[in-house]
Amino acid sequence: MSNNVRLGAFIVGALAILAVGIFLIGDEKFMFSSTYQLNSSFDSVIGLKEGAAVRVGGVHKGTVTHIQLPANPGGKVTVLMDLENSTRDVIKQDSESSIETEGLLGDKYIAVSFGSAQAPDVQDGDSIGSRPPVDFAALVKKADTILDSTEATVRNANQITENFREVGEKINRGKGTVGALINDRRMYEEATTAARNAQQGVKAFEENMEALKHNWFLRGFFKERGYTDTKELTKNAIANLPQAPPLEEFGFGGKDIFDKPDTAKLEGKQALDKVGKFLEANSFGLAVVVASTGIEGDKNENLILSQARAMVVREYLVDHFRVDDARLKTIGAGESSRPQPDSFGEVSIVVYPVGVEAPVAKTSANKIGP
Amino acid sequence: MHSVLSNLNSRMTVFDTPKRVAYSFFEWFGELGVFCARLLRSAVAPPYEGRELLRQMDEVGTKSLPLVAAAGAATGAVIALQTHASLARFGATSLIPAVIFHSLLEESGPIITGLMVAGRVGAAIGAELGSMKVTEQIDAMEASAVDPFKYLVATRVVACVLMMPLLTLSADLCGVLTGWLMTSLTDPVSLTLFVDSGLRHADFNDFLPPTFKTLVFGLIIGVIACFQGMRTRGGATGVGKAATGSVVLSSLFLVVADVLLVKIILALFP
Numbered sequence: 001m002s003n004n005v006r007l008g009a010f011i012v013g014a015l016a017i018l019a020v021g022i023f024l025i026g027d028e029k030f031m032f033s034s035t036y037q038l039n040s041s042f043d044s045v046i047g048l049k050e051g052a053a054v055r056v057g058g059v060h061k062g063t064v065t066h067i068q069l070p071a072n073p074g075g076k077v078t079v080l081m082d083l084e085n086s087t088r089d090v091i092k093q094d095s096e097s098s099i100e101t102e103g104l105l106g107d108k109y110i111a112v113s114f115g116s117a118q119a120p121d122v123q124d125g126d127s128i129g130s131r132p133p134v135d136f137a138a139l140v141k142k143a144d145t146i147l148d149s150t151e152a153t154v155r156n157a158n159q160i161t162e163n164f165r166e167v168g169e170k171i172n173r174g175k176g177t178v179g180a181l182i183n184d185r186r187m188y189e190e191a192t193t194a195a196r197n198a199q200q201g202v203k204a205f206e207e208n209m210e211a212l213k214h215n216w217f218l219r220g221f222f223k224e225r226g227y228t229d230t231k232e233l234t235k236n237a238i239a240n241l242p243q244a245p246p247l248e249e250f251g252f253g254g255k256d257i258f259d260k261p262d263t264a265k266l267e268g269k270q271a272l273d274k275v276g277k278f279l280e281a282n283s284f285g286l287a288v289v290v291a292s293t294g295i296e297g298d299k300n301e302n303l304i305l306s307q308a309r310a311m312v313v314r315e316y317l318v319d320h321f322r323v324d325d326a327r328l329k330t331i332g333a334g335e336s337s338r339p340q341p342d343s344f345g346e347v348s349i350v351v352y353p354v355g356v357e358a359p360v361a362k363t364s365a366n367k368i369g370p
Numbered sequence: 371m372h373s374v375l376s377n378l379n380s381r382m383t384v385f386d387t388p389k390r391v392a393y394s395f396f397e398w399f400g401e402l403g404v405f406c407a408r409l410l411r412s413a414v415a416p417p418y419e420g421r422e423l424l425r426q427m428d429e430v431g432t433k434s435l436p437l438v439a440a441a442g443a444a445t446g447a448v449i450a451l452q453t454h455a456s457l458a459r460f461g462a463t464s465l466i467p468a469v470i471f472h473s474l475l476e477e478s479g480p481i482i483t484g485l486m487v488a489g490r491v492g493a494a495i496g497a498e499l500g501s502m503k504v505t506e507q508i509d510a511m512e513a514s515a516v517d518p519f520k521y522l523v524a525t526r527v528v529a530c531v532l533m534m535p536l537l538t539l540s541a542d543l544c545g546v547l548t549g550w551l552m553t554s555l556t557d558p559v560s561l562t563l564f565v566d567s568g569l570r571h572a573d574f575n576d577f578l579p580p581t582f583k584t585l586v587f588g589l590i591i592g593v594i595a596c597f598q599g600m601r602t603r604g605g606a607t608g609v610g611k612a613a614t615g616s617v618v619l620s621s622l623f624l625v626v627a628d629v630l631l632v633k634i635i636l637a638l639f640p
Contacts, residue, residue: 003428007432
């Protein structure tokens with residue numbers, strides 16, 4: 001009967017759907033494959049449910065069949081799980097189980113790690129080790145602490161930035177030393193003034209030193225030496241005598257003019273007066289005082305002494321006679337090359353006629369001490 | 371409520387007093403109890419009307435299949451579209467198969483099938499039995515020593531009970547397929563993966579109790595429809611009222627029963 005065939009087909013079809021449904025769900029629970037049982041103990045299963053998945057290497061290979069509370073307070077929660085027989089190849093006695101969460105809010109499942117190759121195989125009903133589960137609440141608490149400290153750090157950083165900003169503002173507004181340095185014109189001027197004062201101070205010190213030289217206590221030293229200022233030694237010095245023939249030449253032994261062999265202190269001023277009078281009476285182009293010392297003593301010191309002697313003679317002439325001091329030059333000849341009757345050295349004043357100019361001025365290129 | 375109660379008793383009018391309404395309400399339940407008792411007696415006692423049962427199963431089951439399949443398919447498509455819209459907003463599109471499966475298997479499939487069968491089969495039974503009643507065919511049957519409860523009522527009730535789970539499974543299948551199709555339109559996915567991820571967290575408790583609770587739906591539809599048909603009074607109007615009453619009341623009791631069944635299933639199969 002066609003109606004009954006139709007009915008039969010419908011019934012068979014619907015029952016087939018039922019069978020497929022049961023098979024699919026049962027397969028999900030590993031109800032139709034050969035399994036073995038393992039158990040593992042945890043302090044807390046953090047909400048793991050019976051029927052939860054067991055994953056081996058991330059692959060769904062088993063089901064949590066039962067979760068048992070311990071018999072006494074010291075015990076642990078035991079999780080019984082069914083695993084497919086195929087997992088025996090990778091799960092060994094040293095495999096560890098852990099409770100993991102799928103996603104942040106997802107279901108809990110048990111992850112079983114691979115064992116080591118040399119570890120013995122697991123048997124049905126064996127116990128494997130466990131890793132304590134990551135408690136999400138504890139994690140959140142930890143994250144909270146971290147966030148708190150981060151917040152504090154950020155607040156500090158903000159404070160620091162704020163301080164920097166304030167400092168910057170103050171500098172801009174000209175507060176404080178740095179600000180003043182950067183902003184205050186007066187400060188700059190003060191600095192300039194201070195530098196000027198320092199210069200003046202040095203000058204004053206020089207003057208003081210100068211005054212000191214004339215002080216009675218020290219005067220003797222300078223008086224004895226015959227001159228006071230070392231800087232003046234070569235002020236009017238020239239390098240050598242001009243090539244032109246001289247108008248007149250005065251020669252003196254050092255003994256006739258100077259106090260001692262090793263000083264430039266004038267003694268025989270009468271000898272020089274003759275020269276002075278000559279210079280006053282005659283117009284001349286250039287007069288050069290050439291002084292030398294005896295050969296005793298240090299060559300350098302003698303050079304200085306000769307320069308000093310030439311200077312002292314020149315100063316005497318300039319001070320006491322009406323002569324054009326610009327035409328009066330000096331040469332410190334150092335130790336006299338000619339044989340001397342004594343150790344005084346000699347002084348000669350060479351006068352040149354009008355038209356003879358002074359050669360290149362002697363500079364500080366020669367080795368003269370201060 | 372008044373309009374519902376008016377269906378309980380065809381003699382009631384809008385102008386009935388509350389006392390009269392309450393009276394007919396309890397009268398209806400009393401008659402239903404007597405009806406069920408007589409049905410049970412007739413159904414368990416041999417001989418059994420096998421041929422008539424097969425005919426009714428074909429009538430209730432096979433002929434309802436296109437309607438139920440279409441309704442299930444539509445439901446699956448709607449769930450897929452709706453969940454995609456809402457779950458995509460939370461970036462949980464991977465949960466769509468699971469939502470479709472759970473929704474269809476646990477509630478949508480059974481209740482949609484129940485309402486469809488209540489509409490199609492309930493109306494048919496109510497009208498058929500009602501017209502037989504008003505044309506006194508049932509009285510004639512009794513006169514010829516044929517138990518109308520055994521021949522007419524029991525076969526229809528048993529057919530409804532047996533066919534409901536099978537129709538539900540068909541609706542589930544169609545719903546899952548259209549759900550997959552609709553999901554594939556936006557996120558192409560293989561049927562295997564779709565079914566696998568849909569059933570990943572599924573349990574037998576999510577599948578078998580909801581499917582077999584439709585046995586109760588079938589019982590309600592069969593009993594209410596037959597009861598409404600058997601107590602038809604009056605002419606063609608009475609037949610119409612019987613048909614309406616069987617659809618409306620079986621649908622109503624089906625939904626109410628579903629509330630209780632869901633609660634019981636959750637308690638018994640957590």
